[in-house]
Amino acid sequence: MNTLERQGLxxxxxxxxxxxxxxxxxxxxxxxxxxxxxELRALAQRAGRNLTKGGEGTASTPLEALLGRSDASVExxxxxxxxxxxxxxxxxxxRTARLYYGVALAGPPLLACLLAWVTAPLLAGEGVDGGxxxxxxxxxxxxxxxxxxxALFLVRSLHHSVAPGYRQAVQAAALxxxxxxxxxxxxxxxxxxxxxxxAARRASAGSxxxxxxxxxxxxxxxxxxxxxxxxxxxxxxAIALVPIVVVGLGAVAYPxxxxxxxxxxx
Amino acid sequence: MTARRMAELLLSHAMADGVPAGPxxxxxxxxxxxxxxxxxxxxxxxEALTMVGFAADQAWIAKRWPxxxxxxxxxxxxxxxxxxxxxxxxxxxxYFALVSTLQLAAAAALHRLVVPSLVAMSPAVGATGGHTxxxxxxxDLLLMGAALGIGVWVxxxxxxxxxxxxxxxxxxLAREAxxxxxxxxxxxxxxxxxxxxxxxxxxxxxxVSPLELELIRTHALADAVFSLQRFLGGLRLAGYGALTMLxxxxxxxxxxxxxxxxxxF
Numbered sequence: 001m002n003t004l005e006r007q008g009l010x011x012x013x014x015x016x017x018x019x020x021x022x023x024x025x026x027x028x029x030x031x032x033x034x035x036x037x038x039e040l041r042a043l044a045q046r047a048g049r050n051l052t053k054g055g056e057g058t059a060s061t062p063l064e065a066l067l068g069r070s071d072a073s074v075e076x077x078x079x080x081x082x083x084x085x086x087x088x089x090x091x092x093x094x095r096t097a098r099l100y101y102g103v104a105l106a107g108p109p110l111l112a113c114l115l116a117w118v119t120a121p122l123l124a125g126e127g128v129d130g131g132x133x134x135x136x137x138x139x140x141x142x143x144x145x146x147x148x149x150x151a152l153f154l155v156r157s158l159h160h161s162v163a164p165g166y167r168q169a170v171q172a173a174a175l176x177x178x179x180x181x182x183x184x185x186x187x188x189x190x191x192x193x194x195x196x197x198x199a200a201r202r203a204s205a206g207s208x209x210x211x212x213x214x215x216x217x218x219x220x221x222x223x224x225x226x227x228x229x230x231x232x233x234x235x236x237x238a239i240a241l242v243p244i245v246v247v248g249l250g251a252v253a254y255p256x257x258x259x260x261x262x263x264x265x266x
Numbered sequence: 267m268t269a270r271r272m273a274e275l276l277l278s279h280a281m282a283d284g285v286p287a288g289p290x291x292x293x294x295x296x297x298x299x300x301x302x303x304x305x306x307x308x309x310x311x312x313e314a315l316t317m318v319g320f321a322a323d324q325a326w327i328a329k330r331w332p333x334x335x336x337x338x339x340x341x342x343x344x345x346x347x348x349x350x351x352x353x354x355x356x357x358x359x360x361y362f363a364l365v366s367t368l369q370l371a372a373a374a375a376l377h378r379l380v381v382p383s384l385v386a387m388s389p390a391v392g393a394t395g396g397h398t399x400x401x402x403x404x405x406d407l408l409l410m411g412a413a414l415g416i417g418v419w420v421x422x423x424x425x426x427x428x429x430x431x432x433x434x435x436x437x438x439l440a441r442e443a444x445x446x447x448x449x450x451x452x453x454x455x456x457x458x459x460x461x462x463x464x465x466x467x468x469x470x471x472x473x474v475s476p477l478e479l480e481l482i483r484t485h486a487l488a489d490a491v492f493s494l495q496r497f498l499g500g501l502r503l504a505g506y507g508a509l510t511m512l513x514x515x516x517x518x519x520x521x522x523x524x525x526x527x528x529x530x531f
Contacts, residue, residue, distance in 0.1 A: 193272040224347050231353035235360035257379050
């Protein structure tokens with residue numbers, strides 16, 4: 001399980017225990033005991049110790065600060081979990097986009113390289129006119145892997161905004177985090193409609209409510225965009241492989257054409 | 267976020283908080299919003315909401331019990347979006363279009379390059395091969411047309427509101443149940459709840475207790491998924507089967523022609 005998933009689950013567990021009437025420090029201790037040994041368990045236990053000391057000690061992360069506050073409301077815990085889950089969606093969208101872009105960009109040179117190695121003995125055979133075809137084959141044999149590696153580096157370094165659904169998820173997480181801290185919200189970074197919605201709701205319901213309503217919508221939009229991208233991206237990836245498939249078909253069709261041509265000479 | 271979705275969200279939240287819709291509609295940037303504001307201020311709230319993008323059932327509820335507008339949003343967000351739900355069909359059709367285009371190009375290339383040589387050597391053998399390859403080209407074109415037609419049928423069905431697909435009925439029932447649950451969540455009076463249920467074509471005549479509504483919704487969603495999977499299974503079997511048969515036909519034609527010619531020299 002991903003670290004963000006564990007953190008979100010911890011917050012949701014504490015919120016659920018609090019809803020059943022348990023005190024914050026008890027809920028935190030119980031949830032921390034259920035965690036596997038590791039960084040998160042240590043963090044939860046440290047927050048618990050700070051809590052029993054009456055808030056002494058400094059929190060190293062916002063999560064530790066939230067866990068270590070005895071006055072944290074159940075809603076704050078739930079919204080903290082929602083912010084972590086939004087970050088998780090952002091990670092997920094980035095990974096999915098990298099996977100499909102990677103296949104679309106690195107796949108063709110790799111396939112071309114494989115094809116060039118497989119057809120090399122045929123092209124070197126007796127009676128085959130070398131020249132340009134042989135030269136192309138040699139280039140593909142030796143450049144395929146470096147090109148694929150370069151494509152993977154390019155995909156790795158692509159700006160995060162090219163991942164469908166990433167922007168919405170990050171904005172949702174930022175809105176939730178800033179709302180819980182009471183910070184000033186960057187309306188200018190939102191798209192015009194989202195910004196207009198936020199401004200109108202902030203005027204009537206307050207900044208925190210507006211941020212939470214908009215974050216819920218942005219999260220849903222991010223998931224929707226990711227779901228559609230996940231279904232349609234493989235088709236786009238397949239289209240990227242079309243040139244190689246055409247070359248492959250040509251490699252099959254060429255001998256047939258050559259045979260019929262040579263038969264026609266008799 | 268689209269302007270239509272922004273209007274839907276803003277009005278739903280505001281109406282649930284007791285804010286009147288008219289002044290809000292006046293502040294919306296869309297062209298239809300001003301006309302909608304006039305309608306709302308003239309007491310035709312349902313028509314005004316429909317004008318800015320509310321679905322008819324949502325507008326009906328929002329007019330009669332504004333407190334339910336927010337629970338309606340929450341309940342509807344748990345239902346699958348039309349495009350997301352039907353994306354696997356579009357994906358499959360995309361593959362069909364791609365593969366049949368490649369196959370068409372290959373068959374056309376073989377017909378153009380190989381058949382003339384075959385005809386030159388043996389007119390009878392070459393003509394048979396040429397006819398078969400032409401048949402492959404025509405059948406590939408028909409397959410592409412069928413894929414395009416199914417794509418249009420699926421997308422148009424969603425936008426035009428007709429229900430050609432097996433999953434539309436269950437999805438509609440799930441929506442009706444979700445909206446009824448939202449009315450219950452918002453504490454709507456029994457008369458209003460009863461009037462809503464009587465107006466629902468699919469929900470009418472079924473049990474409407476909270477537990478029954480939840481069961482109807484979850485079963486209807488599962489039914490919609492099964493229906494989509496059945497459709498996809500049939501589509502994939504027929505499409506990939508037809509494409510494989512056509513590829514084998516084209517390949518075997520050329521091979522058989524070459525074998526027949528081989529014996530003549």
